[in-house]
Amino acid sequence: MQSIWGIQLGWDEILPDSFMQQSTTYLQQLPSLEGLEIRRYVMQHNYITAELHGFSDASEQAYAAAVYVRTTSVEGVKCNLIAAKSKVAPLEKISLPRLELCGAILLAKLMVKVERALKRKFDAKICWTDSTIVRDWIHAAPQRWQTFIAIRVTKIQNHFDPNQWHHISGKINPADVASRGITAEILVRDKLWWHVPSFLLLEDYSAELSVPPTAVIIEAVHEARKIPVHHVKVNAAFMERYSSLKKLEKHTAVWKRFMEYLKLKRYNNLNMLKVTIDTEELQQALLLWVNTAQRLEYSAEIKALEVQEHVSAKSNILALNPFLDAKGLLRVGGRLCNAQLPFDRKHPLLLPAKGHLTTLIVRHIHQQQFHAGLQLTLYTVQQRFWIPRGKEFVQGEIRKCTRCFRFSQNQQNQLMGDLPAARLVPSIPFNKTGVDYGGPFTLGPMKIRSNKTYKATKKIYCSSWEAKSHFQ
Ligand SMILES: [Zn+2]
Numbered sequence: 335m336q337s338i339w340g341i342q343l344g345w346d347e348i349l350p351d352s353f354m355q356q357s358t359t360y361l362q363q364l365p366s367l368e369g370l371e372i373r374r375y376v377m378q379h380n381y382i383t384a385e386l387h388g389f390s391d392a393s394e395q396a397y398a399a400a401v402y403v404r405t406t407s408v409e410g411v412k413c414n415l416i417a418a419k420s421k422v423a424p425l426e427k428i429s430l431p432r433l434e435l436c437g438a439i440l441l442a443k444l445m446v447k448v449e450r451a452l453k454r455k456f457d458a459k460i461c462w463t464d465s466t467i468v469r470d471w472i473h474a475a476p477q478r479w480q481t482f483i484a485i486r487v488t489k490i491q492n493h494f495d496p497n498q499w500h501h502i503s504g505k506i507n508p509a510d511v512a513s514r515g516i517t518a519e520i521l522v523r524d525k526l527w528w529h530v531p532s533f534l535l536l537e538d539y540s541a542e543l544s545v546p547p548t549a550v551i552i553e554a555v556h557e558a559r560k561i562p563v564h565h566v567k568v569n570a571a572f573m574e575r576y577s578s579l580k581k582l583e584k585h586t587a588v589w590k591r592f593m594e595y596l597k598l599k600r601y602n603n604l605n606m607l608k609v610t611i612d613t614e615e616l617q618q619a620l621l622l623w624v625n626t627a628q629r630l631e632y633s634a635e636i637k638a639l640e641v642q643e644h645v646s647a648k649s650n651i652l653a654l655n656p657f658l659d660a661k662g663l664l665r666v667g668g669r670l671c672n673a674q675l676p677f678d679r680k681h682p683l684l685l686p687a688k689g690h691l692t693t694l695i696v697r698h699i700h701q702q703q704f705h706a707g708l709q710l711t712l713y714t715v716q717q718r719f720w721i722p723r724g725k726e727f728v729q730g731e732i733r734k735c736t737r738c739f740r741f742s743q744n745q746q747n748q749l750m751g752d753l754p755a756a757r758l759v760p761s762i763p764f765n766k767t768g769v770d771y772g773g774p775f776t777l778g779p780m781k782i783r784s785n786k787t788y789k790a791t792k793k794i795y796c797s798s799w800e801a802k803s804h805f806q
Contacts, residue, residue, distance in 0.1 A: 336422045363518035370522045376414035381405035385458040386449065387413070387534060389502065390441035391509035392433035392465075396422045398512030399441035401448050402530050411537060413530040417448050420512040434465035435486050437513065438472065438499075442490045460543075461494060464504040472499050500543050506531035570626055574690050579620075579698040586619035587611045621663065623691050624683055628664045631686035632656075636664060651722065656684060666720045682720040687727055695719060696731045705738050756798040766798035 338353055349357065377384060385404040391397065398420035404413045419440055423433055441461055449456065463469055473496040476484040490499075504510060511527045521527065529535070533542045576582040588611060629636060635645045639658045645651070655667030665681040673680055685692045700711045712728045721727050732738055756766040773791030780788070795804040 336425065340425065359517075366518040366522055373414055376403050376416050378405045378407045378409065378412055381407045383457045384454070385460065386445060386456045387530065388441045388445045388459075388461045389507055389509040389530075390434070390437035390461070390463050391504070391507050391513040392423070392430065392437040393510075393513045394423060394430065394433070395515065396420050396513050397433050397437035397440060398509045399437060399444045400509045400512060400527070401441070401444050402508075402534075404530070404534055406537070411535050413534050415508075415528055415530075417444055418509075418512055419444050431465060431467040431471075432482060434463065434468045435471060435483060437509070438463055438465075438468050439486045439490055441509075442493050446493050459494070459498060461499045462502040462507065463499065464502050464507045464510070466501055469499055469501050472496050502531070502542075506533075570630055570690075573623055573626070573694075576694065579694040582623065582694065583616045583619045584611060586622060587615040590619060590622070591615065621661065624685065625661075625663055627686055627689050627691040628684060631689065632664055632684065636662075639664075651684065654684065654720070654722075657681075678718045682716060682718055685719045685721045687722045687724075692719075692721055692727065693731060696721075696728055697735075700728075700732060700735060705735065705741075708732060754798075759799070761799050763800050763802050764795065764797045764804070768796040768798060770794045770796075
């Protein structure tokens with residue numbers, strides 16, 4: 335019928351020969367169905383376990399689902415068809431995996447319907463599909479896929495755990511009969527269609543259950559949602575305009591926030607502009623500039639490491655055993671992998687020995703450490719960054735610091751006057767004496783259980799010639 339609709343015939347026009355022949359064959363086959371017998375009771379009496387098994391399949395013409403009840407009893411295992419449904423593929427051309435997914439969702443709905451109709455709990459509910467792509471789509475998070483897939487996967491996951499979906503070979507998939515089409519004559523005696531693949535009639539069919547996929551196959555990834563990425567070229571000249579690292583970080587963070595805002599503007603997410611810049615954003619801003627500086631200075635090394643090649647033997651950072659971290663930043667490999675130190679300390683970020691960013695960072699740390707000297711500034715820098723010939727660089731920056739220069743100058747002191755003759759000419763002790771008075775001081779009570787206090791003064795006599803003193 336769909337094909338006839340496709341050629342857009344009028345209601346009173348005669349069918350083309352090919353369609354006429356198909357219709358005639360179909361009508362001729364119909365009497366064969368008279369011999370078809372369908373069991374009314376699909377389960378076994380006194381069954382021990384009852385399971386629901388569903389199969390889905392799709393072809394370019396149609397997609398279909400078939401649901402079977404598998405019961406075990408002392409008499410053995412029996413499987414019978416309980417419900418099936420098929421739909422013609424839409425006129426609009428869609429890929430076969432997507433049609434298979436339509437078959438899977440048809441199956442999921444049919445399984446739920448059958449369970450509700452039978453009003454009983456089944457020991458197991460297993461869905462089978464012969465498409466590994468569909469199985470992988472169902473096993474992954476829906477938001478990973480494009481809208482068409484994501485909507486259907488979500489619906490399937492609402493009713494079934496992904497682990498309930500298994501792969502079956504297309505040759506023994508009973509739903510294949512419904513999706514491809516079959517003549518009535520063959521249908522009547524088709525064992526696969528009426529009684530499922532033979533492995534399900536075994537006591538234990540667990541060997542046929544497929545292991546959940548550990549990685550999504552390449553074909554499934556083709557339908558992954560394409561996340562728009564906005565590339566913004568970072569201009570190193572922008573950095574040169576700043577003489578303070580804090581200002582550079584803050585302005586960059588604001589600029590990055592604004593870029594985010596432009597992306598999300600269509601979602602009316604205006605609240606993000608009201609929130610103050612946090613430490614994380616400042617850190618990200620700094621790393622952005624570190625990355626820029628590294629790519630300016632060590633572009634050849636980074637390119638080699640990106641394609642997992644060795645750094646050139648001529649590179650002056652070869653001895654540092656550099657590597658790229660998860661964010662693409664160049665870090666020092668070093669020999670401290672086994673040390674119990676923070677990651678930044680073990681593998682500091684590599685900073686070029688010449689460059690405005692390195693100057694800003696060293697200057698900032700020097701000021702943060704209250705204009706510390708060479709050793710402390712260098713040590714603090716190396717907690718996070720590694721500068722080749724860092725000692726020279728930090729020394730140079732400290733020399734340029736105006737405040738340090740000012741405070742490093744010697745202070746001018748006044749010359750002291752001549753000592754008096756009494757202190758220089760020998761004489762008997764206390765011949766020439768200096769006296770000093772102090773007080774009054776409050777003394778505690780002299781007697782026990784008395785609250786009377788006394789006032790006292792002190793006198794100190796110092797001999798001018800010898801270093802002797804008398805205290806009263
Ligand atoms: Zn200083």
